[in-house]
Amino acid sequence: MVLQELKKTSKSRKCYFRSKGKALGSGAYGRARMAYKRHSKDKSPYVVKEFFKPSHVSKRVLHHRIRHEYTITRRARHPNVVSVVDLCTKQGDLGYVMEYCDQGDLGDLINKRVLPSQEQLCLFKQLLRGVANLHSQGTAHLDIKPENLLITSDSVLKIADFGACHVFRDPNMGPKHFVKCTGGDLFGTLAYLPPEVFYHGIEYDPRKVDVWCCANVALSMLGMPFPWESATENDTVYKLFVESWRTFMRVDPTRAIDGNNYPDCGGLTDLTRYPCIQMMVLLLKMLNPNPRNRITIHQALNDPFVKDVECCSLTYYPTGPHPRPIIQHDHRIVSGSEDSTRHVDAPLSAVNR
Template identity: 40%
Template sequence: MRSAVNTSTRNDTNRVNESFKSSSSGVAKETGRCLASRSDSSLVLAKCRTWGTLPDHLEIPDVSIPVDGKGKSALADAVLPETFTVDSCKLGDEFVDTSIIPGLRSKVIGKGVTATVKLMHRKGTGKQQYYAVKEFRRSRKENLQAYDRKVKLEFSIAKNLHHPNVVETIRLCSHAGRWSHVMEYCSQGDLFTIVQQRYLSFESQLCLFKQLFQGVAYLHSIGIAHRDIKLENLLLTQDSHLKITDFGCAKVFSELRRDLRSNDAECGEVFGKIRKCGPGVCGSLPYIAPEVLAEDRSYDPRFADIWSCAIVCLAVIHCGTPWGAAEEKDAGYSRFLKWWEEFLRSEPDRIVTGDVYPRIGKFFSDLRTKTLLRLILRMLHPIPEKRTTICDVMNDRWIKRIECCCPEPGKPSNCFEEFDGIIYRKVHNHLPPAKKGFLQRCI
């Protein structure tokens, strides 16, 4: 019996070692802008570009297309025709610039390699309701047909998503030979900018984590994996609601029953076979799961999303990520992997529970509660199949007790407090503190 246990242990340890050795051939990895190290346990948060391998051609039903740098997307639909149409309009027919000065363009609120986001409002509704209009530019390597399909495929996914923690995509518009997605406007910007200001309380951080989990649970429940979850793709509204955006790397991994295509779909009720993603990198380097970076096998995109969510949580708390890339050549990740190897050596199927978890460094041990630490470690299990699912996360008793100012549709809010026999709804405010005027600063 001992021999059998030892053999199993060696096999599992080898699996941890060999499963996630990254093959860097064929991929030019842009690490320069992603992360800058201050010390072994402290990292500087820096913006990351979405990247990945460029596909040679479009495939049906699993369509791979480059977006926002070098990412990939797929709309896996067996009945998708070679050419398809999407309802669209001329941008100027329904939306106008926000500038009150004739001839002056709308305010640009975001700019990337392949897209620019500006503010506009709908005609005839006044200027109170703003919309974010994302205009896509065609790359030099992209022909017109590939450009059209890329924008329309992403729109086809985003337009059908309706959840409080997912950005609402409203319209597909064209202007001057370019396509634009019209989306709801999240006035407080992205989580990257917010985290840099270091004002979020621990309670606010937990509320945002729960909102992220709610959004991802909804996506997975309808058969969609995001595959590029990062601080820059999480937006905040004036009501402190977190919204997931940018579905350029999204993967439709399963078809669902028609009655589940709603924002109250239950976790795990996927109808049909799970379609795994083929080898190839997409996403933003510090957030990418090790099995994706390895590029040597197909992977389940749901587990990749879970990994990215855990890195987001750590980035919010520490204003930095624990490693630049989940590869053995990265010192931070190499140490993390060795901790897991030691943890699994005596018992390959060992799970994180109570005080039983891998020996960890300061970056992890500094987390405020052991409950959060255990959850993060379960989300960062180096073997994807043993990683916790988003359903497990949402059903965790500790997560359920977190006060959240944006409850799931159809479910009561737990964000209440009682004072003098009267129950009040607590209002969370995750917005940056108001800047004081000159007179206030002098008082």
């Protein structure tokens, strides 16, 4: 199915969006610019994602990667996945147009320290919903981190940047068809990656990578310093983390993790850093160094703690080529205020950036 959709996008048209202004953001492989429709009464802002061509990659290969990223993003169609609008060319270069999320990325909001506890939990649950949808469609993102999570003025989280994604199951190939990843081919940000990706030649389940990364995003939102530089035993802090798990499991290899029984992982199990013990236990389950014992994204989403989190209610209008979400939201992100308690209940429109 993915190949069939890629063929449909092989003939891209001239871009009918006009990029304007400075880049909204840039990275090693591309940049994003504000854009508007040409010759249209629609003055809504969009974003054009432009790609840089590495010297060792041909334009043909680069264009295939761009089409693949666009196709995967387009077919997701979920309130917590960024919507793409068009695939187009400009002066021979291929790029795509996506919705504009005016609050930037989650990393910016974390750095500003403006996220109240209620908002942190809501965004975490939205992230789990978005990733669960991707997994149900046979796609693993593989690069979940705050910088790839965009935020709208309605406090809706949108998963973006599918450049590292892996299609582990094509929907038309049946449930038994499963394509694993192979360790050693590193991608994304090392500090966010789980241990299995560092073992050369060893196959692993890409879905468990997303679970691990989601837990790390939650730790970042809680304001906890990143525990290690990489999940390898060459990293002293991570080595201590693994040893705490080994000590815990020696008592009983089948031992369940709950509020009364969990490994002593130093700062990661400091209860004063969490809203409640249930969240700490959930994140430990998501950070199990053994991917076989790490919970799935659907198990995380169905955890009683997550079920009790008050979260935005979003559904899609059923018609139209680009369905728009219906948003029911009772709280808003505080943006650009140094006093995070002053405007906790204020909508974004009432707070100056």
